[in-house]
Amino acid sequence: MPPAPRKRRSRQRGEIAPLESGSYRVRVYAGQDPITKKRHYLQEIVQRGPDAEDEAEKTLRRLLVQVDERLNPRTSATVRQLLEKHFALLEVERTTKATYENLARTHIVPLIGPVKLAALTAEVFDSFYAELRRCRLHCKRRRMIEHRVKAVHDCDHRCHQHVCKPLAQSTIRQIHVILSGALRRAVRWKWLSRSPIENAEPPKQPPGNPQPPTSAEAARILNASWEDPDWAVLVWLTMVTGARRGELCALRWDDVDLVTGTLRVQRSIAELKTETWEKDTKTHQHRRIALDPESITLLTAHRARSTELAAALGYELAHDAFVFSHSGDGAAHMNPRTITRRYGRLVQRLGIKTTFHKLRHYSATELIAGGVDVRTVAGRLGHGGGGATTLRVYAAWVSEADQRASTGLLDRLPRRPVGDPGVVGADELFAQNPYQLTAMDLRAQILDGTIAAGSALPTTAEVAKSYGIAIGTANRALGLLREWGLIEPRRGVRAVICALPQASEESASAECVDVVPDERSTPQDPPVVVLETSVDEIPYAEIRPTAAPMIGTGLIELVLRRRGEDVSKVVTAPVPMDPGALHRLLLDGINRIGGTAAQIGDYELEFREFGSTDSILTFVA
Incomplete structure (x- = not known):
């Protein structure tokens, strides 16, 4: 009789081992580790006690159920090991990948790199983000x-005592994106049953704060750029199109249609350390941008200069040559970093705190303030999401539409009687907001001597209480006084009222427009300023609002007359004697009383010193 077959002994998957302390170690086999290729175990220690043995049995059964239902982590890999495999398989732009790897190397690995994936909890991530918000250098207090x-070096004033500075909120969100993507990949690989970062509190979305240059700053930047016409065309094109610097570097002449006035943006130049290459746009969207007549004129002149330079060097400018190039034949593109550095030196020389990317913000801001819908602005800038990014970043400037709505409502209401010009009314050309009205009132007190030169200015809290406005509004009002040169801010003490400069007759007649006597006036009559050219024909770079002499030294009363009859009175600050500015003032006054630009010949704008009936000059177009 043959012997009975031996039963195959099943493999022991778990064990309970007593320790010398009286505790029990529970260990369960959970498969092979995909990282180390070694046997992977789940292990827990049950503390000694009267029921320790029973608790150890329960723990063993629980761990076995986790293994059977694949609820346990299948690896003892750390965060560092996961990120290494994640980046090896990540398919994104090279520059984006380099940024992610740098953030991981600088912030993630030093703090939670050695932590095992099985030990990650929502508390770990919340503590990690709190540390990033405390100090970007992780100084450990x-x-x-x-x-x-x-x-090794000799320390000087540039070596200083460390002061903790938080990591930017947008950077923390980038780190959150990196960790979320890596942990989702770990879940797909069955290394984890679920992503532990899901229960963590993600960093808040930073508010949109683009801070574009003001119109006056943009004019100064553009005027200074005309020292090199080719460089000025690049700055101009950035202002009017809002294109990214890499997109401008990749722009070729066959992308520019000077006949129809369109510009195609379909590629970009990427830069990483010393290497550059041509790639798709950031959002992988190709777009067409309409060009205004002035931009077409500038690009035509720029192409003519490029063609002449290539011919002088013995080359022929190719149809697909780069629009902005340092090579004579246009075969090589400019480097994005070169643009940033040159622009940085320019604005530093002008004393303006801004960056090249903020010209893109300037373009978007001006479009929205001009009434262009957000979706169209998003299309010009190449924002994805149908304008969601544009609306989030530039939400502060969308309030311009609300201001236009309130102005439209005001135009339908009965006009208030023209009374005391010292009363600032709702139809004032410039001072329409509370902070502007406050600044205008304080300016009037400074100019008439109510607040003497050399005396201390009221504090922000006192200004806010006196005018019934918020602290932030009072701050903006004092900022206007500082821009006008009426106060001198001092650290730790109140601002001081500056001595008022006396305007000289020579400076008042040094430049700007020609003042010609009107045929109807006598030698004693005030001069009449006649604008003999259309404001549209004046190059943008020639409009210098900060360089033109000012009309008046104190508050100015503007009287709009139609065919000799007064129709509106306005009190405002001194305005530059500039043809473009005076033309816009006249049009603004006509529009606010319901007139049209076609009727401009029926109107004239008279300038008087506040409180006086004597005319300084009369402007007609």
């Missing part, structure tokens, strides 16, 4: 010196 370089 100890005193340290921030050196200017890492090499």
Whole structure:
């Protein structure tokens, strides 16, 4: 009789081992680790006690159920190991990948790199983000010196005591995106049953704060750029199109149609350290941008200069040559970093705190303030999401539409009687907001001597209480006084009223428009300013609002007359004696009383010193 077959002994999947302390170690086999290729175990320690043995049995059964239902982590890999495999498989732009790897190397790995994936919880991530918000250098709350370089050197004033600064909110959100993507990949690989970052509180979306240059700053920047016409065309095109710097570097002449006035944006130049290459646009969207007549004129002149330069060097400018190039034949594109550095030196020389990318913000801001819908602005700028990014970033400027709505309502209401010009009314040309009205009133007190030169200005809190406005509104009002040069801010003490400069007769007649006597006037009559050319024909770069002499030294009363009859009175600050500015003032006054630009010949604008009936000059177009 043959012997009975031996039963195959099943493999022991778990064990309970007593320890010398009286506790029990529970260990369960959970498969092979995909990272180390070694046997992977789940292990827990049950503390000693009267029911320790029973608790160990329960723990063993629980761990076995986790293994059977695949609820356990299948690896003992750390966050560092996961990120290494994640980046090896990540398919994004090279520049984006380099940014992610740098953030992981600088912030993620030093803080939670050694932590095992099985130990990650929502509490770990919340503590991690709190540390990033505390100090970007992870100083561990100890005193340290921030050196200017890492090499051995003699310390000077550039080496200073460390002061904790939080990591930017947008950077923390980028780190959150990196970790979320890596953990989702770990879940797909069955390394984890679920992503532990789901229960963590993600960093808040930073508010949109683009801070574009003002119109006056943009004019100064553009005027200074005309020292090099080719460079000025690049700055101009950035202002009017809002294109990214890499898109401008990749722009070729066959992308520009000077006949129909359109510009195609369909590629970009990427830069990483010393390497550059041509790639798709940031949002992978190709777009067409309409060009205004002035931009077409500038690009035509720029192409003519490029053609002449290529011919002088013995080349022929190709149809697909780069629009902006340092090579004579246009075969090589400009580097994006070169544009940033040159623009940085320019604005530093002008004393303006801004960046090249903020010209893109300037373009979007001006479009929205001009009444262009957000979706169209998003299309010109190449924003994805149908304008969601545009609306989020530039939401502060969308309020311009609300201001236009309130102005439209005002135009339908009965006009208030023309009374005391000292009463600032709702139909004032410039001072329409509370902070502007407050600044105008304080300016009037400074100019008439109520607040003497050299005396201390009231504090922000006192200004807010006196005018019934918020602290932030009072701050903006004092900022206007500082821009007008009426106050001198001092650190730690109140601002001081500056001595008022006396305008000289020579400076008042140095430049700007020609003042010609009207045939109807006598030698004693005030001059009449006649604009003999259309304001549209004046190059943008020639409009210098900060360089033109000002009309008056104190508050100015503007009287709009139609065929000799007064129709509106307005009180405002001194205005530049500039043809473009005076033309816009006249049109603005006509529009506000319901007139049209076609009727401009019936109107004239008279300028008087506030409180006086004597005319300084009369402007007609």
